[in-house]
Amino acid sequence: MDNKDNKAPLKDHRQIGQELDLFSFHDVAPGAVFWHPKGLVIYKVLEEFIRKETEKEGYKEISTPVMVKNSLFKQSGHWEHFGKHNMFNLAIHEDEEIAEGKIVPEVNYSLKPMNCPESTLIYSTTTRSYQDLPIKFSDYGMLHRRELSGVLGGLFRLRQFTIDDAHLYVKPDQIQEEIRKLLTLVVRFYKSLNFQPEFYFSTKPDKAMGDPKLWDEAEKDLEEALKSAKVKYGIKKKDGAFYGPKIDIHIKDSQNRDWQLATIQLDFQIPEKMELEYIDADGKPKRPVMIHRAIFGSFERFIGILTEHYRGAFPLWLSPVQVIIMPITDKQGSHAKKIVEDLKKEGIRVELDNRTERLQAKIRDGSLQKVPYLGIIGDREIESSSISVRMRNGKDLGKLKISDFLQKLKEEIDKKI
Numbered sequence: 001m002d003n004k005d006n007k008a009p010l011k012d013h014r015q016i017g018q019e020l021d022l023f024s025f026h027d028v029a030p031g032a033v034f035w036h037p038k039g040l041v042i043y044k045v046l047e048e049f050i051r052k053e054t055e056k057e058g059y060k061e062i063s064t065p066v067m068v069k070n071s072l073f074k075q076s077g078h079w080e081h082f083g084k085h086n087m088f089n090l091a092i093h094e095d096e097e098i099a100e101g102k103i104v105p106e107v108n109y110s111l112k113p114m115n116c117p118e119s120t121l122i123y124s125t126t127t128r129s130y131q132d133l134p135i136k137f138s139d140y141g142m143l144h145r146r147e148l149s150g151v152l153g154g155l156f157r158l159r160q161f162t163i164d165d166a167h168l169y170v171k172p173d174q175i176q177e178e179i180r181k182l183l184t185l186v187v188r189f190y191k192s193l194n195f196q197p198e199f200y201f202s203t204k205p206d207k208a209m210g211d212p213k214l215w216d217e218a219e220k221d222l223e224e225a226l227k228s229a230k231v232k233y234g235i236k237k238k239d240g241a242f243y244g245p246k247i248d249i250h251i252k253d254s255q256n257r258d259w260q261l262a263t264i265q266l267d268f269q270i271p272e273k274m275e276l277e278y279i280d281a282d283g284k285p286k287r288p289v290m291i292h293r294a295i296f297g298s299f300e301r302f303i304g305i306l307t308e309h310y311r312g313a314f315p316l317w318l319s320p321v322q323v324i325i326m327p328i329t330d331k332q333g334s335h336a337k338k339i340v341e342d343l344k345k346e347g348i349r350v351e352l353d354n355r356t357e358r359l360q361a362k363i364r365d366g367s368l369q370k371v372p373y374l375g376i377i378g379d380r381e382i383e384s385s386s387i388s389v390r391m392r393n394g395k396d397l398g399k400l401k402i403s404d405f406l407q408k409l410k411e412e413i414d415k416k417i
């Protein structure tokens with residue numbers, strides 16, 4: 001992060017979002033975000049990053065309906081345990097009700113509050129063999145949870161959001177290895193964003209359901225995985241969910257605030273309720289264990305945290321606009337335009353500021369918009385096929401050859417600094 005930005009007073013992400021034209025909230029949709037073009041760039045870049053990282057690990061992406069019959073959540077146990085009052089439940093006319101002229105239909109559908117039950121339906125569309133496991137489905141489905149209006153808070157607490165979600169279906173003897181791989185993935189992911197993740201292992205609660213032997217073994221597996229991944233961890237005694245032990249992932253932001261972001265959660269219950277099976281080596285059907293996992297949790301909340309962490313001065317790879325090219329006068333306009341086109345072809349998010357404003361005003365506006373690099377084009381720059389580069393914190397990098405500037409941008413994007 002630029003040093004100068006670090007000293008700026010802390011602002012709420014909602015205010016930064018408004019100043020930088022990233023997102024907004026409107027009374028017509030409490031607890032839901034309206035992404036503006038610039039904010040959506042950040043969202044898409046993060047999504048692409050997580051997609052690439054997980055594809056390398058053998059995940060297959062699925063997509064499942066937002067609105068489903070609530071019989072599914074009754075079967076999965078969510079209706080009772082997650083709580084039907086925490087969901088948005090809808091009364092949709094069935095064909096026969098319309099034919100009968102019924103005005104008020106039964107509450108029969110819900111907006112999904114989580115992706116897991118639907119993921120299991122895809123798992124069960126075919127007979128799975130022990131050789132197929134682990135199966136890893138990632139799912140970036142839109143979720144709705146009926147949070148009370150009093151607790152809604154910008155991107156931090158929403159009613160509609162999306163998680164970088166995935167479900168792993170594993171044999172019990174694969175738990176340890178898959179958890180170890182997940183921990184390694186989480187560490188790699190956060191290190192590449194310059195965060196140091198912290199782990200907390202939550203053990204069996206008093207109200208635990210399921211086979212105590214399976215619980216004991218799973219807890220041992222999780223602890224072994226934490227040790228073999230060589231990560232530091234704390235223990236939250238008896239803080240596991242009733243359906244399985246879990247590992248919580250926390251980070252600290254630039255204000256040293258602690259955020260719980262994501263969870264790796266073992267689940268013995270959903271495979272029972274949804275009657276999931278695989279055919280084992282002995283030819284007999286067995287229950288797989290399900291692992292729910294997210295790495296940064298909700299995209300929206302994570303972007304809210306990053307917005308405050310960076311105070312709007314996102315690193316180059318996440319910046320909605322990475323470079324603004326500014327001709328000093330109209331005379332250099334067409335040359336500046338050509339540079340913009342060339343940088344665009346190289347995948348750089350670049351804009352042209354050809355307003356008839358004074359250069360100082362353009363530089364000030366670019367800095368206020370937290371654009372990492374401002375490229376100035378005058379006659380001398382044109383003569384030497386170069387560009388004068390300023391950073392958003394006021395640092396003057398002097399004249400750089402266009403090709404060197406492009407090289408510098410690509411390296412920084414790659415390193416995510």
Ligand SMILES: [Zn+2]
Binds near residue numbers: 114115116167292293
């Ligand atoms: Zn899940």
